[in-house]
Amino acid sequence: MLGIALLVFREVLEAALIVTIVAAATRGVAGRARFIGGGIGLGVVGAIIVALFAGAIADAVGGSGQELFNACVLLAAVLMIGWHVIWMSSHGRELTQQMQSVGQSVKAGSSSLAMLLAVVALAVLREGSEIVLFLYGMAAGGAGKADLFLGIPVGIAGGVAVGFALYFGLLRIPLRYFFSATNWMLILLAAGLASTAARFLIQANWLPAWDNQLWNTSALLDNGSVVGKAMHILVGYDARPAGMQIAFWLVTAIVLVSGMRWMTRGHIVPRSTQPAAT
């Protein structure tokens, strides 16, 4: 039971952290519950489909299909987060003002919301497909029904609980700083996902490592621990990163921060000359 609960917990936690950041970043947006719920639902369906086609994915591209699939999913999420971050930096202030003045939901650009729905779906899909394969193996390997029926809900509940804890922690950030805080979290999240994508491409020998292990901080915080795993998702922490991973991390962070700065500066000039972001 414990083994099943632990694995489910770790995978759910990874997806839940991403969903939480997205939920916080879309605070006050009308219809976001539907979007996030829809994203999770799509992700679950996608996870089952991916697990069903795991064999075909694994055999694709000379046996590197798995790495490639993961890298593409991760990079797609990076692009979508990037789009939202840059969009938010030109609209975030209006959002905050509207929330402060009327204290109710505001309309957000639907294209930006759709991007975040896709991010939620992709996160659930990636972690979920692993859970599906693992549980299939457990069931096929003769794990007891009681173990499965207890382990799965306990694992899911644990992961979701950590997500909610983070969410309510984030809500304590004063509204004035709230959206710049969630925007920074999204930037760190995207940079980390890009670094993980690089790791998969190195593993498949599609990218050079640029030094296989640039440093080693596993004595300080190991990626096998729950905290290490959470930090891996939240900021892209890797105890033994390859040089290429750092390059991906930095490029993503620099592009998003400069995009954000550029759009924010555009915000001060008269509305008519403001670049269209949606």
Place this chain on the structure above:
Amino acid sequence: MLRLLTLCVLLVFGATALAADMPEFALTIRNQMFEPAQLTVPANTKFKLLVKNADSTPSEFESTDMNREKIVLPNSTINVYIGPLDKGSYKFFDDFHQDTGKGVLIAE
């Protein structure tokens, strides 16, 4: 999305040339255990590790020490590229069967 596709396509064509002659090593997962549980590989050399799953259940070859993870479906073989590694020992495990699936790679 288009940019992403372009990137992926470029990567396919760019990477095929890289996988030239590289030493290969093999592991087998049987009864949810690694055979051999200890594998010696050359240090400072990039190599290809083949992991065969002889069981009828899926496994996941994973190593936080080497920063690698890949699902190994029943009765199939995966390859992962590893290294070049510094001298030392690097633990790996079967993420789906952590109680039994443990092993270590010795780079020397």
